[in-house]
Amino acid sequence: MASLLSSVRVGLRAGFSAQSRTFVSAAAQPATWTHNSLRTGVVARKKGMTAVWDEWGVRIPVTVLQIEQNQVIQVITEETHGYTALQIGSTDRSEKNVSKPVLGHFEKAGVAPKRRVVEFRVTPDAVLPVGTELVASHFVPGQFVDCSAPTMGKGFQGAMKRHGFGGQPASHGTSVTHRSLGSTGQRKDPGKVFKGKKMAGRMGGEQATVQSLKVMKVDKALNLIYVKGCVPGVDDQFIKVRDATLDVDQGDKIAPKDVLPLPFPTADPEAVKAMPRELVAKTGGADPYVMKE
Template structure:
């Protein structure tokens, strides 16, 4: 994580994400009798040389790309299919748009109910012997005589897929392929993350007003080479540091 200052001098916490050799590996289509037709674009990133099975090496060889450490699929419409081998740059994202970021959260091991579910615990007073952080009662009497499934109890915390919604792209770097998103994302450093357009901000709400319609299906590499290295999103509005008139 780092920080950025907008045109008014307001500091924003950001997370820096890098697109490392992101390429289209395969195009998957569903059955012909399914409507509407769905197409999945398989994306690979981060070139790797070791620890690959022979079928997977053949998969990359047929696509004409170097072996990738991570593969993910994105469902797109038929008119948004990219040719196999197309490299996706940071310029694919527009400064000012909103994205959703998904990644495995940081694993914290076995945790009690106070840390895992924010239980308040038992009274820290006389009579409570070595059970201040206990969960307390977990069931009922003879009827029903069991603990219901899904009861919040102690167990493994973290290490599962988590998604942070509506993160704003504040800046992109076209040379280092960096994306600066406002706020934090799940996972640890050097974690593979999945970035998509914000699903809860459809259409024009996802992109700034000066970039509608956005580059579709993605921006051309020739245009990227002629773009400035850094593009910053504009906050707009009124200077927040100027006192308001009474």
């Protein structure tokens, strides 16, 4: 375990050094990451949940996300639309399943048709050329990300499951109304049910975001990122993943100070080739199994 951790730390130093965390474009000079920079996100596919263990043997539940054929399709600038953003496409699809107007949009960018297209706001210094491929090494083990996707659909559900109501008394005096939501209105005045009343109805299938999930591991060979905790959506769902925006326990928005700077605007392909296949986040701290005196 000690030799494995030492090799990982060597890979982190070699693969994510400040000199190699820039995307070198033939048309532009390498950009420098700052705390005001806003990088693009990616569109990943949720592959399920598993677990990893840190150096102390503590089990950490993680969600596995795979980045499939992410490419920049369009660059949106202040001059054309009034804001700066990148249009990212994920997962190639057959041309015969794409309408001609949409197919022309992909042909103009010189990329294969994609199953899912998402737009990410970026700062002007984080703009990438059209056709640039985004891989799992766009993220660094130890940083934090926000994951957005529609939640699992539950269909038509009652008030107890949908809103967490306690239900009626489970006694002999209650007759066939144990899971009833109870009264929904008043008497003759006003004689109606107010809008927004919590009642039975369709549950799930709504856009949700889980914020500040820690990236525990990155697998460059399979383009996998392992994030700590759960992510909304069913397996194989498209998930929008981007740098965290909320403050975290470490006192920084995106990552602890020992992880910064991030690959900017994205990982250098030559630096990715020199990295080990898997990079694991450092957990640090004291042995949790040692009793304190």
